[in-house]
Amino acid sequence: MTIKDIKEILGGKLIVGEEWSDREVHTACGADMMSDVLAFMKDQSVLLTGLCNLQVIRTAEMMDVVCIVFVRGKMPDETMIQVAKEREIALITTGHRMFSACGMLYEKGLRGGATYK
Amino acid sequence: MNDKITxxxxxxxxxxxxxxxxxxxVKSKLKMMGVKPExxxxxxxxxxxxxxxxxxxxSGGTIDVTVSQEEITIVLKDQGPGIEDIDQAMRAGFSTAPDNIRALGFGAGMGLPNMKKYTDELIIDSEIGKGTTVTMKVKLPTD
Incomplete structure (x- = not known):
């Protein structure tokens, strides 16, 4: 699945990343706690979150996340957009809630990481 | 690369x-130095x-990162309140972070467990009222 596919499936708006929207996404993670993301996230993932601050972008940067989806219509501010551009992290906003957004991507074949043991 | 980079x-x-x-x-610099992505x-x-x-x-502090041929060492030093019970602090899910920090997406009690998980060595030296020094080492592959 590509970043562009995610945007289309979620009927979202691509705020950052038009130029690299063909990049592949392998797994997904939905979380509002950034330390959970830092603990369990896999490579080349999309992060779905209801949290909207600079630390979301920083967390994504550390994890090499390729795309962040902000649910419930959250809009990143200028600083977040700027840092995301510099680090080449795509930003999408969608009006869907977390559960629905995750479900829609799952239905199209996107999966999370391994089960935590 | 015989010399250490700090x-x-x-x-x-x-x-x-x-x-x-x-x-x-640090992430950008390590990338430029050709360190492996993982x-x-x-x-x-x-x-x-x-x-x-x-x-x-x-209330902040200092971080020193040293890259040698064998390993990357990260030393975080602060003059904060210190950690009362290190074993408790190491437990996944234990947190003393205030609510305003939780609202920002942190304080899940995963910080120290994550630091242990991703490093080869983690040493915490803490004194109540004086501060905490955390030393972490990540070994570099020898090939």
Whole structure:
């Protein structure tokens, strides 16, 4: 699945990343706690979150996340957009809630990481 | 690369928006030095968690990163309140972070466990009322 596919499936708006929207996404993670993301996230993932601050972008940067989806219509501010551009992290906003957004991507074949043991 | 490369950062107090800048800088520099991506990610995550902890609990501090042929060493030093019970602090899910920090997406009690998870060595030296020094090492592959 590509970043562009995610945007289309979620009927979202691509705020950052038009130029690299063909990049592949392998797994997904939905979380509002950034330390959970830092603990369990896999490579080349999309992060779905209801949290909207600079630390979301920083967390994504550390994890090499390729795309962040902000649910419930959250809009990143200028600083977040700027840092995301510099680090080449795509930003999408969608009006869907977390559960629905995750479900829609799952239905199209996107999966999370391994089960935590 | 026989010489050690060192990097020094000052982590500002109480400025949550700037937390992560040092880790971000180290990540970029390691990338330029040609360090393997999986090693960079380990270092970046462990250091970022430490940097966030400094801002939340200790009014900032300093971070020194040393890259040698064998390993990357990260030393986070603060003059904060110190950690009362290190074993408790190491437990996944245990947190003393205030609610305003939780609202920002941290304080899940995963910081120290994550730092342990992503490093080969984690040493916490803490004294109540004096501060905490956290030393982390990530080994570099020998090939």
């Amino acid at each position: 990097m020094h950062y000052q982590v500002p107090a109480d400025d949550f928006t700037r937390a992560g800048e040092a880790s971000s800088s 090693i960079i990610r380990k270092v970046a995550i462990a250091m970022y968690e430490g940097e966030i902890n400094m801002v939340i609990h200790a």
